Amino acid sequence: MTTLLEVSGVSVTFDGFRAINNLSIAIGEPELRAVIGPNGAGKTTFMDIVTGKTRPDEGRVIWGERSVDLLKLSESDIAKIGIGRKFQKPTVFEEQTVRDNLAMALKNRRGPLSVLTWKATTRDKARILELAEEIGLADRLERRAGDLSHGQKQWLEIGMLLAQDPRLLLVDEPAAGMTPSEREHTTDLLKRAAKTRAVMVIEHDMEFIRRLGCRVTVLHEGAVLAEGSLDHVTKNQQVIDVYLGR
Amino acid sequence: MPRPPWFLILVACLTVPLLLRPAPLAAQTETPLQDLLQSMQQIVASPSRARVAEVLDALQQADAPGTTTFLNRWAAREVYERPEDGLFFYGREGAARSLILIDIDTDADIAEVTTRDVNQIRVNAGVRREIEAAMVSFELLNPDPARRSAALAAIARSPDPEQIPLLEAALEAEEQAAIATRMARLLDLLNARFATDSAIRVAAIEGLRGDISTEARRALNQILATSAELAPEIPAGSNVARIRVPGQDIDLLAAYQRLSDAGLAPPRPGRNAIRDALRANVVDGEVGGIPVHQLHTDEMRRATYRALEAAGSVPPLVTQADIEAAVAEYVFFDQYLEPDPAVTDAARAALDSTRTAISLWQFLSLSIDALSLASIFFLAAIGLAITFGVMRVINMAHGEFIMMGAYTGYVVQTMIPNYTTSLIVALPLAFLVTFAAGVAMERTVIRHLYSRPLETLLATFGISIALQQLAKNIFGTQARPLTSPDWLAGSIALNDLVSVSTIRVAIFVMALAFLLILLFILNRTRLGLEVRAVTQNPGMAASMGINPDRINMLTFGLGSGIAGVAGVSIGLVAQVTSEMGANYIVQSFMTVVVGGVGSVFGTLAGATLIGALQKGIEWFNPGNTLAAQTYMVLFIILFIQFRPKGIVALKGRAAGD
Amino acid sequence: MDIPRKTAARPRRRTLFQDNPSVLWFMGLLGLFTLGVTILSEGFGLGLISTNLVKILGMTLCLCLIAIAMDVVWGYCGILSLGHFAFFGLGGYMIGMWLMYARTEIVIRGSLGRGTIPPTELEVSEAVAAQIFGVVGSSELPAIWMFAHSLPAQLALVVLVPGLLALIFGWLAFRSRVTGVYLSILTQAMTLALSLYLFQNDTGLRGNNGLSGLQNIPGALDVPQSIISMWFFWASAFMLGAGYLLFAWVVSGKFGSVIRAIRDNEARVRFLGYNVEGYKLFIFTLTAVISGIAGALYYPQAGIINPAEIAPIASIYLAVWVAIGGRGRLYGAVIGAASVSLLSSWLTGGGAPNIDLGFYRIVWTDWWLVLLGLGFVLVTLFFPKGIGGLFDYLVRKQP
Numbered sequence A: 001m002t003t004l005l006e007v008s009g010v011s012v013t014f015d016g017f018r019a020i021n022n023l024s025i026a027i028g029e030p031e032l033r034a035v036i037g038p039n040g041a042g043k044t045t046f047m048d049i050v051t052g053k054t055r056p057d058e059g060r061v062i063w064g065e066r067s068v069d070l071l072k073l074s075e076s077d078i079a080k081i082g083i084g085r086k087f088q089k090p091t092v093f094e095e096q097t098v099r100d101n102l103a104m105a106l107k108n109r110r111g112p113l114s115v116l117t118w119k120a121t122t123r124d125k126a127r128i129l130e131l132a133e134e135i136g137l138a139d140r141l142e143r144r145a146g147d148l149s150h151g152q153k154q155w156l157e158i159g160m161l162l163a164q165d166p167r168l169l170l171v172d173e174p175a176a177g178m179t180p181s182e183r184e185h186t187t188d189l190l191k192r193a194a195k196t197r198a199v200m201v202i203e204h205d206m207e208f209i210r211r212l213g214c215r216v217t218v219l220h221e222g223a224v225l226a227e228g229s230l231d232h233v234t235k236n237q238q239v240i241d242v243y244l245g246r
Numbered sequence B: 001m002p003r004p005p006w007f008l009i010l011v012a013c014l015t016v017p018l019l020l021r022p023a024p025l026a027a028q029t030e031t032p033l034q035d036l037l038q039s040m041q042q043i044v045a046s047p048s049r050a051r052v053a054e055v056l057d058a059l060q061q062a063d064a065p066g067t068t069t070f071l072n073r074w075a076a077r078e079v080y081e082r083p084e085d086g087l088f089f090y091g092r093e094g095a096a097r098s099l100i101l102i103d104i105d106t107d108a109d110i111a112e113v114t115t116r117d118v119n120q121i122r123v124n125a126g127v128r129r130e131i132e133a134a135m136v137s138f139e140l141l142n143p144d145p146a147r148r149s150a151a152l153a154a155i156a157r158s159p160d161p162e163q164i165p166l167l168e169a170a171l172e173a174e175e176q177a178a179i180a181t182r183m184a185r186l187l188d189l190l191n192a193r194f195a196t197d198s199a200i201r202v203a204a205i206e207g208l209r210g211d212i213s214t215e216a217r218r219a220l221n222q223i224l225a226t227s228a229e230l231a232p233e234i235p236a237g238s239n240v241a242r243i244r245v246p247g248q249d250i251d252l253l254a255a256y257q258r259l260s261d262a263g264l265a266p267p268r269p270g271r272n273a274i275r276d277a278l279r280a281n282v283v284d285g286e287v288g289g290i291p292v293h294q295l296h297t298d299e300m301r302r303a304t305y306r307a308l309e310a311a312g313s314v315p316p317l318v319t320q321a322d323i324e325a326a327v328a329e330y331v332f333f334d335q336y337l338e339p340d341p342a343v344t345d346a347a348r349a350a351l352d353s354t355r356t357a358i359s360l361w362q363f364l365s366l367s368i369d370a371l372s373l374a375s376i377f378f379l380a381a382i383g384l385a386i387t388f389g390v391m392r393v394i395n396m397a398h399g400e401f402i403m404m405g406a407y408t409g410y411v412v413q414t415m416i417p418n419y420t421t422s423l424i425v426a427l428p429l430a431f432l433v434t435f436a437a438g439v440a441m442e443r444t445v446i447r448h449l450y451s452r453p454l455e456t457l458l459a460t461f462g463i464s465i466a467l468q469q470l471a472k473n474i475f476g477t478q479a480r481p482l483t484s485p486d487w488l489a490g491s492i493a494l495n496d497l498v499s500v501s502t503i504r505v506a507i508f509v510m511a512l513a514f515l516l517i518l519l520f521i522l523n524r525t526r527l528g529l530e531v532r533a534v535t536q537n538p539g540m541a542a543s544m545g546i547n548p549d550r551i552n553m554l555t556f557g558l559g560s561g562i563a564g565v566a567g568v569s570i571g572l573v574a575q576v577t578s579e580m581g582a583n584y585i586v587q588s589f590m591t592v593v594v595g596g597v598g599s600v601f602g603t604l605a606g607a608t609l610i611g612a613l614q615k616g617i618e619w620f621n622p623g624n625t626l627a628a629q630t631y632m633v634l635f636i637i638l639f640i641q642f643r644p645k646g647i648v649a650l651k652g653r654a655a656g657d
Numbered sequence C: 001m002d003i004p005r006k007t008a009a010r011p012r013r014r015t016l017f018q019d020n021p022s023v024l025w026f027m028g029l030l031g032l033f034t035l036g037v038t039i040l041s042e043g044f045g046l047g048l049i050s051t052n053l054v055k056i057l058g059m060t061l062c063l064c065l066i067a068i069a070m071d072v073v074w075g076y077c078g079i080l081s082l083g084h085f086a087f088f089g090l091g092g093y094m095i096g097m098w099l100m101y102a103r104t105e106i107v108i109r110g111s112l113g114r115g116t117i118p119p120t121e122l123e124v125s126e127a128v129a130a131q132i133f134g135v136v137g138s139s140e141l142p143a144i145w146m147f148a149h150s151l152p153a154q155l156a157l158v159v160l161v162p163g164l165l166a167l168i169f170g171w172l173a174f175r176s177r178v179t180g181v182y183l184s185i186l187t188q189a190m191t192l193a194l195s196l197y198l199f200q201n202d203t204g205l206r207g208n209n210g211l212s213g214l215q216n217i218p219g220a221l222d223v224p225q226s227i228i229s230m231w232f233f234w235a236s237a238f239m240l241g242a243g244y245l246l247f248a249w250v251v252s253g254k255f256g257s258v259i260r261a262i263r264d265n266e267a268r269v270r271f272l273g274y275n276v277e278g279y280k281l282f283i284f285t286l287t288a289v290i291s292g293i294a295g296a297l298y299y300p301q302a303g304i305i306n307p308a309e310i311a312p313i314a315s316i317y318l319a320v321w322v323a324i325g326g327r328g329r330l331y332g333a334v335i336g337a338a339s340v341s342l343l344s345s346w347l348t349g350g351g352a353p354n355i356d357l358g359f360y361r362i363v364w365t366d367w368w369l370v371l372l373g374l375g376f377v378l379v380t381l382f383f384p385k386g387i388g389g390l391f392d393y394l395v396r397k398q399p
Helices: A043-050 A075-081 A098-105 A112-116 A122-134 A150-163 A180-193 A206-212 A230-235 A237-244 B005-020 B032-039 B041-045 B052-062 B067-075 B125-140 B145-157 B163-173 B177-194 B198-207 B214-223 B252-261 B271-280 B298-310 B320-328 B341-353 B355-390 B398-415 B419-444 B453-475 B502-524 B526-536 B538-543 B548-573 B580-595 B600-620 B625-642 C021-040 C051-076 C084-113 C121-136 C151-175 C180-199 C225-251 C253-264 C266-271 C276-302 C312-325 C330-348 C364-382 C388-397
Strands: A002-014 A017-029 A031-036 A058-063 A083-086 A168-172 A198-202 A215-220 A223-229 B079-081 B088-093 B099-103 B109-113 B226-231 B240-244 B331-336 B491-493 B499-501
Touching: A002 A043, A017 A031, A017 A043, A017 A198, A017 A223, A031 A043, A031 A206, A043 A168, A043 A198, A075 A083, A075 C266, A083 A150, A098 A122, A098 A150, A098 C253, A112 C253, A112 C276, A122 A150, A150 A168, A150 A180, A168 A180, A180 A198, A180 A206, A206 A230, A215 A230, A215 A237, A223 A230, A223 A237, A230 A237, B032 B041, B032 B052, B032 B067, B032 B088, B041 B052, B052 B067, B052 B125, B067 B079, B067 B125, B125 B145, B125 B163, B145 B163, B145 B177, B163 B177, B177 B198, B177 B214, B198 B341, B214 B341, B226 B252, B252 B320, B271 B298, B271 C121, B341 B355, B355 B398, B355 B499, B355 B502, B355 B526, B355 B548, B355 B580, B355 B600, B398 B419, B398 B453, B398 B548, B398 B580, B419 B548, B453 B580, B453 C180, B453 C312, B453 C364, B491 B502, B499 B502, B502 B526, B502 B548, B502 B600, B526 B538, B526 B548, B538 B548, B548 B580, B580 B600, B580 B625, B580 C180, B600 B625, B625 C151, B625 C180, C021 C225, C021 C330, C051 C084, C051 C225, C051 C253, C051 C276, C051 C312, C051 C330, C084 C121, C084 C151, C084 C180, C084 C276, C084 C312, C151 C180, C151 C276, C180 C312, C225 C253, C225 C276, C225 C330, C253 C266, C253 C276, C266 C276, C312 C330, C312 C364, C330 C364, C330 C388
Parallel strands: A031 A198, A031 A215, A083 A168, A168 A198
Antiparallel strands: A002 A017, A002 A058, A215 A223, B079 B088, B088 B099, B099 B109, B226 B331, B240 B331, B491 B499
């Protein structure tokens, strides 16, 4: 396992409020990692920084074997380099069909001209079908994404994430609003994905994390409080004080 | 404190003719001026240079009302004598070459006669000069200080060497310090230009040092007037301003042109002259053996011309070498019309000494202009700062609210004739009218579109065109005047370079007042608190017992009402038309965006920046307001590149993405 | 997951026309319309449609073309541009420069040629310049008229000038992530700057006089207007058809997916790895170019162009047409532009009878804009899908 993403000494301030405070975190490839922490611990802001939405005041974010500085790239370049993100609220394009949503996410050339002349190849079609089966939406490919249920939208978004074929998946609360069986399916999906790539999951649900069975990082006030197996961190007194104890 | 005597005189001047008016015929022979003139009837009727002084002295002694008018008209040959009784009248042309006689004292029409019935009094040039000099000294020595000042102003308007001794005499007699200063200054101006003694002139010019007034600079510039000369060599004793080297300070062709104009060199045939010469020499469709249809290039034409020249039928072509040789024979220079170098040097030095001061004053004047423009922009934009800046509602009909306010002012003015009263009534009324319009619009349209900003833009635009057309239907297409009261009509002048009209000062004060009122409402009142609460988090505000509907309605009404009041103020300086709002809308949005959305201070900064910028650009490119506006909009587009959130940017998540 | 293979693997061949049945319909109707007008025209047919009406119809087709461009940039990509009429006007100016120059040159050559000596090129161009710019007190040909003598050059400029302006402006605006109403205001400012610039007498396009006499086509000065009007009508119909096909192709397929996704959630598209700014710039520039072409066809039919045509309000009217027709569908834009502009010229051209109420006489020229403004508010409030929305209703009603 080699280090894929290394965040070191990152801080960011909003109007005097320190959302991220000298945060350092690293993830290897392949690896499955869960990130937990109370509200306002900086989990989402951390993802914003990695994906280029927020620029940190200081610190470094280094990517991959060639040590690319992510802070110099735009959001779309970061996505193209191989970082996919799933938002807390499912954000699929509701006006468009499931197929269109997936087709847009497929790993293809992203330039306007190549997209304009794009024709779905047999491989693309097979890949869309494969993904649709994996997320259980194969019979709904021609449906408007807006007509899907909440859980289906979550899956569609995960499916779009997989379609991008990223090396690092950032997944924000994937199980929110899902039925127990849907959760189980989601866990399987993430575990399978983590066999070949790095997956970082933000989640509140301890049961879900237990089922993932992976290393856990606890964030608090914008910094890492503890890191290790779930059992290890749940025994940590500080973690109990700030998070679990409540 | 006793009233100055001139006031009584003024009252007398005004009242005497009024009192006499009911019985002009009876009064006519009893009035002092006519009597006075009758006592010297012979001299007045046929004035000679030798005896006119008697009349002038007598008139000056008596100082009867209307004396100056009489002297003026006497000199201008507008006085007539009636042969029957020897009385004098003014005359003016009536219908069909007749003449209407006017009484000298009452100014009333007496009779209509033909020019044969009366004798026009003919005043020759010598007498006229005597009369004019007397008039000047008469006025300069007049006990009424206002009359003395008026006489000085007249001298400043048309300076004349003969005024120097009169002015010197008057200066000695003058008691009022202010007028004496003015006289001394005028004397300097006159001496600088007309004195015969060079030392006196130089001294007078020294006295004008550092004087930035227009008249002083005009006098100095007149002394420094030059004429363009050319000669084989500079003549001795000429006062040369500068030498112009051909090819450097003067275009070679222009220099040659001057030579040929002066007959010192043969004229150079230009393109048109060549063509005309060729045309005149066409023989059987050929010129000099070359077919006409080939003569469609300049090279061909010149070659043909050369052929004609060789045959001697046209004047020779002047080549570049000819021109250079001819020009080299002469010196081209500018010569002062004033022959005395001491005087011109002093004048140049005096003029140079004012340069720095003048640019500083001009800068001040420009800054005042910019401030004035900025306050208009601010007034136009301040309502938007609330509706757009605070509520984030794009109201394209904002300009029409400004127009509505202006038309309210116009309607009030047609009903209340007193301009001051009508203005006092119009300001709150305009607020009420546009407040009501704003509330109505918010309730019926905008309320439904809070989540769809682009559609708010379009819907309010629909309202905007409807309102504009309605205004056109009601008030017509021509501009309606909104007249400001007299006390706002004048201007405040610091000196000849800096002056600002009172109305602009008033608008500046008004803009300042708006700023303070608005800051007070937003920061110090319950309404302001609730407005800020609702705009930041409507849900939370509602749960705390604030009614967001009511707040939105009131805020929008407030913004619209302010637009109405701004409309009245803008109407006083601009024309009231149905399109006046549309002229301000883009700039108003720019002001708010450049300043920083959501901040009243931002709008202030935006207005100042845009006003200063526009005036600055106009200064570089004078007289072209359109160009200034074009460049300003371009600048704003670029500015937003570098500060997308405006000058006063709100930071953090609250600013919204 | 057990999903029967056959439902999912249903063979799909997607073509442009299958995706957009409206394209075929539109092409058919446009063809029929063109044929009908030709048959009824004065120039080539029965003479039931006056030349003037042919011109109005041809101009309307051009307006439909810019309306679909506006629909693509706004309805599909979410950029409410208030500047596309500026591109339209620039296209008109570019072709107008050639029309005016070439026609004046023919006239000038005719009159100078009558002299005994033929004129030089310099004399011709000076005389042309004096003729064209006498009205603004100048007799020199400005530098921007450098290519005015050449039709191919000016045709290239019809595409290049609006395209480059859109490219530069769009690059600046999108790069700094100006979106939503701010972008609208910024485009409006651009339009204002351009029209103020053109209003100046010394900027080389005859100030507020504009360019005139554009209906006279150099090289065809003897051809009657009844024929010329049909040429332009056909050209407009052809360009509208071509433009419709082009845009239908652009907005269908994956590219269409991406730009609609940008409209709905720009940030999300960025995280999918798409360079949103590039797409916006592409659409903005492409539609600007098409607008320029539409303008180049429109103004020779109108006969005159002046800076008032470019004023910001014209671009807002464009948005009004698209909104009334129904944005997000190309035929909606066509319906909106055609119905509103034809209704407008009917009501303001004195074609409609005024209504006498006894106490008040409704004069349509006075009340049309009031009606349009209020109607527009109603459409925005109650029929956000516009007239095109009615088609959805009809289609859904059918089994």
